[in-house]
Amino acid sequence: MRTVFPAAILFLAVCLPVSEGASQELGLTYSSARSSHREFPAPTGFGGFVLVTINPSWQVQISLQRLAGETDKEGVVCVTYSPRIGCYPEPTHATAALTGLRGALIRTVHLGEWLRLGAGAGLSFSHVDARVRGLSGARGDLLAPNGGQIGAQGVLSAAWAPYPRFPARVIGRFTTHWVYFHTCSGEDPPQYDPFCSAGRFREFDVGLSFAF
Numbered sequence: 001m002r003t004v005f006p007a008a009i010l011f012l013a014v015c016l017p018v019s020e021g022a023s024q025e026l027g028l029t030y031s032s033a034r035s036s037h038r039e040f041p042a043p044t045g046f047g048g049f050v051l052v053t054i055n056p057s058w059q060v061q062i063s064l065q066r067l068a069g070e071t072d073k074e075g076v077v078c079v080t081y082s083p084r085i086g087c088y089p090e091p092t093h094a095t096a097a098l099t100g101l102r103g104a105l106i107r108t109v110h111l112g113e114w115l116r117l118g119a120g121a122g123l124s125f126s127h128v129d130a131r132v133r134g135l136s137g138a139r140g141d142l143l144a145p146n147g148g149q150i151g152a153q154g155v156l157s158a159a160w161a162p163y164p165r166f167p168a169r170v171i172g173r174f175t176t177h178w179v180y181f182h183t184c185s186g187e188d189p190p191q192y193d194p195f196c197s198a199g200r201f202r203e204f205d206v207g208l209s210f211a212f
Contacts, residue, residue, distance in 0.1 A: 025051035027171055027209030033067055037199035039096040039130060043069035047205065051106075059106040059118065061155070067201065068097040075192070076141040077134035082187060084141065092132050092140045098179065098201075100126030104155050113164035117157070124151035126179055128195065143183060143191040151179040159209065167211040177201040 031045045049063035071094045079086030104122025111117065126149045132140025157173040181195035 023053045023211060025053070025169075025209045025211045027051070027169075027207055029171060029173065029205040029207030031065065031067060031203050031205045033201050033203040035199060035201045037201075038194050039071060039094060040067065040069050040098065040199065040201065041071065043067040043096075043098070043201075045097075047207075049209075051209070053108075056110065057108055059108055059120075061102075061104045061106055061120070061122070063102045063104075064100070065102060065203075066097060066099045067203070068095070070095050075132060075134065077132075077136065077138035078141050079138075081141070081191065084187065084189065084191065087141065090134045090136060090138075092134050094130065094132040094140065094142070096128065096130040098126055098128055100124045100151070100179075102151075102153060102177075104153060106155065106157065114161050116159040116161075116169075118159075119154075119156050121152070121154050124153055124177065124179070125149070126151055128181070130195075141192045143185050143193040143195065145181055145183040145195050149179050149181050151177060153177045169209045169211070171205070171207045171209050173203075173205040175201075175203040175205065177203060 027049050029047045031047060033043050045067035047063055047065035049061055052060045074089060075092030076087050076089050078084045102124040104120045106118040106120035108116055108118040128145045130144040132142045134140055154176045159169040159171050161169045178198055178200050180198045184196040185191040185193040
């Protein structure tokens with residue numbers, strides 16, 4: 001995954017259609033998040049993005065983001081699932097990652113040559129990879145999505161150019177991201193299904209970008 005991200009961002013930068021007079025910006029960010037989702041209480045991660053400036057007031061942002069976290073709790077492990085057989089409680093360790101492609105339309109305001117502020121909204125398409133193991137090594141009871149999830153996001157951003165003639169910027173961004181999982185257990189008794197409803201992620205990103 002670490003090698004796929006830079007390659008995908010470079011592909012977007014080269015292939016994204018740009019009208020005459022527009023500019024592009026390529027960047028990388030580190031993310032720290034808080035979430036209402038029980039499997040993602042405080043995930044961290046990284047991302048890459050391409051910004052296309054349509055005119056001085058509008059930009060299109062395409063990004064790839066990955067957030068991951070771990071949780072330890074009292075859970076349930078089972079010998080088999082669907083139907084559940086041989087289930088018993090024990091301490092469990094869970095790992096979960098949310099990887100997605102996002103797009104947003106950003107309205108920008110320039111405060112001189114040094115500072116650019118932006119606000120916008122867009123959609124996302126994400127994939128979840130979640131696994132649980134018990135203290136004994138047995139697989140934990142967890143119903144995880146096996147497909148993609150649609151989401152929506154609102155974005156506030158700031159870009160600071162300490163040396164306006166040099167095309168590098170320091171990026172700060174706050175994103176509220178809603179992901180609609182809707183993977184609910186139909187078993188009786190039901191499996192543990194934390195991905196049955198929507199989750200909200202509040203993400204703080206910091207990084208660098210390069211305009212060209």
